[in-house]
Amino acid sequence: DTAVSQTPKYLVTQMGNDKSIKCEQNLGHDTMYWYKQDSKKFLKIMFSYNNKELIINETVPNRFSPKSPDKAHLNLHINSLELGDSAVYFCASSVEPSTGVGAFFGQGTRLTVV
Amino acid sequence: AQSVTQLDSQVPVFEEAPVELRCNYSSSVSVYLFWYVQYPNQGLQLLLKYLSGSTLVKGINGFEAEFNKSQTSFHLRKPSVHISDTAEYFCAVWTGTASKLTFGTGTRLQVTL
Numbered sequence: 604d605t606a607v608s609q610t611p612k613y614l615v616t617q618m619g620n621d622k623s624i625k626c627e628q629n630l631g632h633d634t635m636y637w638y639k640q641d642s643k644k645f646l647k648i649m650f651s652y653n654n655k656e657l658i659i660n661e662t663v664p665n666r667f668s669p670k671s672p673d674k675a676h677l678n679l680h681i682n683s684l685e686l687g688d689s690a691v692y693f694c695a696s697s698v699e700p701s702t703g704v705g706a707f708f709g710q711g712t713r714l715t716v717v
Numbered sequence: 718a719q720s721v722t723q724l725d726s727q728v729p730v731f732e733e734a735p736v737e738l739r740c741n742y743s744s745s746v747s748v749y750l751f752w753y754v755q756y757p758n759q760g761l762q763l764l765l766k767y768l769s770g771s772t773l774v775k776g777i778n779g780f781e782a783e784f785n786k787s788q789t790s791f792h793l794r795k796p797s798v799h800i801s802d803t804a805e806y807f808c809a810v811w812t813g814t815a816s817k818l819t820f821g822t823g824t825r826l827q828v829t830l
Contacts, residue, residue, distance in 0.1 A: 646820040708761040
């Protein structure tokens with residue numbers, strides 16, 4: 604059973620399009636995250652949700668909008684895609700923000716904007 | 718604010734040799750520390766973590782790390798590496814106040830025969 608699953612794994616799209624990445628976790632965790640990994644492998648948090656509530660929103664363009672329909676899902680919608688959005692996007696989940704037990708990561712979605 | 722520094726972007730090593738990947742952090746509050754491994758085209762997998770207690774923590778695949786509060790370091794070690802250990806290794810810090818993992822820039826471990 605996959606703990607944190609993301610779809611799609613690969614996404615190639617043209618500039619200006621709108622796309623969504625889905626994430627689901629079956630671990631019963633309260634908190635979910637989106638991280639972006641750039642071409643130099645640098646990982647940076649974008650958003651964090653705890654029980655469907657947004658708790659972290661790092662300086663991310665408004666074109667990126669997370670949506671959490673329930674605590675097992677956190678989707679990422681991106682409007683008007685730009686070349687610079689090309690990256691690997693990782694979804695993650697953890698028990699709760701303060702336990703420090705670490706986060707479980709999905710396999711990533713490689714987004715290529717052409 | 719918390720930050721993590723991984724000084725070595727790449728570490729080449731021969732198979733069966735020992736390796737140490739360095740990690741230093743800065744934080745004004747107590748931290749939890751983690752090492753994650755990313756194999757090519759894969760997600761991140763937790764190797765080990767330090768939350769409290771013994772400063773020497775053991776993880777999967779024969780890795781261990783030592784928390785040194787005075788030097789604000791959390792270096793990762795393995796006494797004998799295998800080809801299969803070739804991957805990107807990330808050190809990360811977590812504080813309750815920030816409620817997020819902050820990652821270092823990663824160290825590419827390249828194991829060759």
